[in-house]
Amino acid sequence: MVEKLTPTESRQGQRGKPVLYVLLGSLALLAVATIGLLTWNGANSPKDWASQSQDASRKEITGSVTGTSSPSSGNATSVPSDNPAYPQPAQKGANGEAK
Structure with a gap:
């Protein structure tokens, strides 16, 4: 004959929290592991x-990775003379027009 069980007896675990x-503990361990991994x-x-490229460019232009050039440079503003971002002002001709 088939054994009859009550709902309380047929559960796999105890009722409660x-x-x-266990779920909250596992989430806390996951958070600690994630923070540790990201920090390491x-x-x-x-x-x-991008940083490597910028450092190489600075070294090529100024001679140092920090971007500062030697103080003996004749260019006080540290702007290259042929820099299109800083065009030279137009020089006026004899009649007042721009060359």
């Missing part, structure tokens, strides 16, 4: 491509 505690990865990662 132990499952909730950020500390050990090399510079990104």
Whole structure:
């Protein structure tokens, strides 16, 4: 004959909050592991491509990675003379027109 069980007897676990505690504990461990991973990865990662490119460009133009040139330069504003972003002012001709 088939054994009859009450609903309380047929449950796999006790009723209550132990499952909730396990879920909350696992989420807390996941948060700690994620923060640890991101911190470790950020500390050990090399510079990104844009920073490397910018450093190389600064070194090519000014001779140093910090972007400062030597103080013996005759150009007081540190702007290259042929820089299209800073065009030279037009020089007026003999009749007052721009050349």
